[in-house]
Each structure stands twice: as structure tokens, then as C-alpha cells.
Amino acid sequence: MHVTYDIIIAGAGAAGMMAAISAGRLLESGKIVILEKEKRPGRKLLATGNGRCNLTNINADPDDYFGDEPRFARGPLHRFSTAAVLSFFSELGLKTRVDDQGRVYPWCNQSAAVLDVLRLELHRLGIEIITEQGVTSVDQVGSLFIGDKPLNREPEFEVKTANGQIYRARKVIMATGGLAAPALGADSSGLEIAEKLGHDLRKTMPALVPLELDSHISKKLSGIRFEAVASILQNESEVMRARGEFLWTDYGVSGIAAMEVSRAVSAYDGSSTILLDLLPDMSNEEIVSWIKTRIAQHPDLIVDSLLTGLFHRRMGEELIKHSISNSVIPTLEAVRLKTEHIVKIADCLKSLKIKVIGTRSWDQAQITVGGLDVRNFRPDSMQSRICEGLFAAGEVLDIDGPCGGFNLQWAWSSGWLAGFKAAGDLLKQEVSG
Secondary structure: OOEEEEEEEEOOOHHHHHHHHHHHHHOOOOOEEEEOOOOOOOHHHHHHHHHOOOOEEOOOOHHHOEOOOHHHHHHHHHHOOHHHHHHHHHHOOOOEEEOOOOEEEEOOOOHHHHHHHHHHHHHHOOOEEEOOOOEEEEEEEOOOEEOOEEOOOOOEEEEEEOOOOEEEEEEEEEOOOOOOOHHHOOOOHHHHHHHHOOOOEEEEEEEOOOEEEOOHHHHHOOOOEEEEEEEEEEOOEEEEEEEEEEEEOOOEEEOHHHHHHHHHHHOOOOOEEEEEEOOOOOOHHHHHHHHHHHHHHOOOOEHHHOOEOOEOHHHHHHHHHHHHOOOOOOOOEHHHOOHHHHHHHHHHHHOEEEEEEEEOOHHHOOEEEEEEOHHHEOOOOOEEOOOOOEEEOHHHEOOEOOOOOHHHHHHHHHHHHHHHHHHHHHHHHHHHO
């Protein structure tokens, strides 16, 4: 015997829970369920923002988003904006704070607080989350007729799960997420299900992910943090830039700013180069002047120690070697440096160029580039143009944003719109019926 619902939501992540709440508030007497393949809902949500949950960004704008058709994001983001998200969580009792980058966090700095208020609202609305029920297929089944009279007003969906359970629903919302962070439950199931229903896929790649570099510098400086402006160069042209914190690793660079520019590397088939400005607030001339002043003040200084204090000692030594090692012995007295040597050091600090091998794997990625082609969906409802009654929201779609709360904002906006429209369609059918 089939269990029948008005709306089934596949996935209890940010988009799925928001879709359920949006639908439940509108369809007060409706029967709504979330099917989640993991043992507990919101695992990835709990991990966001290093466990603090950067739930949105007050500076988020539709033009900040990426994808083959990034304009698609405008519809959901305008209909459920950053202000709407803040109001929504405030109503749920979540107190928030905003940092100097516009990133919004729970006041308590605990991502569990976000999940807790969502689950309380789901409980209040009578919406069930059934865990360990990974959806494996979604099929549209036609209406049953007695003569020319349908027994049900529209085709229904048959939803099957990995453990053999079968559910029926009038509407289905796919909120199964992308491929990033498989340890937290990410997989390709939602993409495969939608593809079988006739939807197109855009190539998936890891993003907001550390970069792998072809350089001995990163290996020698592994574990050292630094501030810089990074530019990704492709065919000698800058395609993406970010400023912030970096972390040297044995394979390359990590840190927020490194992950910010990783999308440009993932989305490009050719070779890329990263150009690091290690002193973005100083010009080449100012650096040259600073070095000359330092030498004048410390005539006994050796070349190896010239940048100590400006950078971590080991980083300063390595940058000196990288810039002038072919012509100057590291233990040479700094007063013996020629102006041409000082200019080369300054040039290195302003434009350290390193070849990028690629990105790290899905295990270290925060989001997915690519996914379901948004041209198969309606931006004013999130409903499929190919399979009526099927909706999609969140990372499963080919829309992604920068680091700093933008991707969760997309999950809330698209999830809210999908749930609202799915429930609205059911209400219209009740009235017309």
C-alpha cells in the first residue's frame, strides 16, 4: 500500500527544509513530508561557516551569482531576498549578528541554533522528516479514469527510496544538493533522477575549494597564513580576483580568498596562473623605499632577514630566495644590495606568479559548479518546464555564488519559492475542483 502525500521534498538540507516550511505555512491542512537519506537532517548546514553557519550576506545581489544562465537567480532572490531571510529567522527566534564583510551568523555562533529553529517550525507545522530514506527514483504516473472521469485531478508522482519504500505525491521538490562534501552525504542521486525525467545537466565541478599549485614555495611554507590579493590569469588575462586570507599548504593554497577564486579554475579547461599581490596596500615604489629605509636603520642585517617582521620569518626568507637567489647569496650583508636587487624583491612581493595545477577534490569543496540546467525550470516558480508538478531548489541547480553566505541565501530563496508555488498550485486546484 502506498503512502500518499500532497508534497514530497527530497532532501532535508537548507533548501529542502525551507521549501517544506514555505509550503506548510500556505497549505495548512496539507500533508507534507521530507525524505532524507542521512540519519539526521541538515548535516551540511551544521558544517557551514566552520560550524558557525554563515546563513546569508546582507550584500547579496542577484548579479553576484554564477552559472550558464545566472540571470535565472534573479527571480527567486527578488521574491525572497536577504531582508526576507533575516525577517524569517527573526520570527523563528534566531538572533543574528553581521560582521564587517556583511556575513550573517547566529548570535551564539553555533550552526545548531539555525537547524534547531528550523526543526521547531517544521514540528509546529506538522511536517515530518523521515530519515534514512534516500530517494532513488521519481516517476510520473497518469490519472486513473472511470470512463472519461478521472479519479484524481492530476497525474501523481511515485517516489521510491533505497530501502524499497514507495510513496505517492501530487508535487515533488528536488532539494538533494550537489556533489560537494560527500562525507556529509552529498551525491549525484538528485541529478540522476532529474536526468531520467528528461532534464539536461551542466558539467559539475568542485568550487570554493583549495588550489593545487606547481611550486616548491607552498611546500616549504606549509601552515603559514598570509593576506593578499589573488588574481587568476588565463591566456594572460585576469578572469577573477579576491582579497583576503590565504594558507600555504603542502599542495598549494587554501583559505577563504583562495577558495573564492577557485571557481575560475574549475570552470576553465585550459591552464591557469595565480598572481599574488602580497602587499596590496603598498606600491612598488613604497616597498622599495621601505626596504631601503630598513637597510639604513639596520646596516648589520643580512639579506635573508630583510623581510622578517613584514612577513613570517620563513616566508620572508623564501620570497628573498625566489626573487634574487640567482644573483645574491642569502647571507650577504643587506647594505651591499644594489637597487636593481631591491626592485626585484618589490616586484616579487607585488606579483608573485605561480602555475595552478587544478583544485582539490570534492571532499574539500564547499559547493558545486554546474548541475541541473536552469533553462529547464521556471524562475518565477522553480517548477520544471519538462515535468509539470516537479520543482527543484538549492545546489542541485546550476546556480552558485561567492563565499560568505551567498550560497545559503540561494538555498533559502529557491527553497522558499519552490515550496510556496507548489503549495499554491495545490490550493488553486482545490478551488477549481
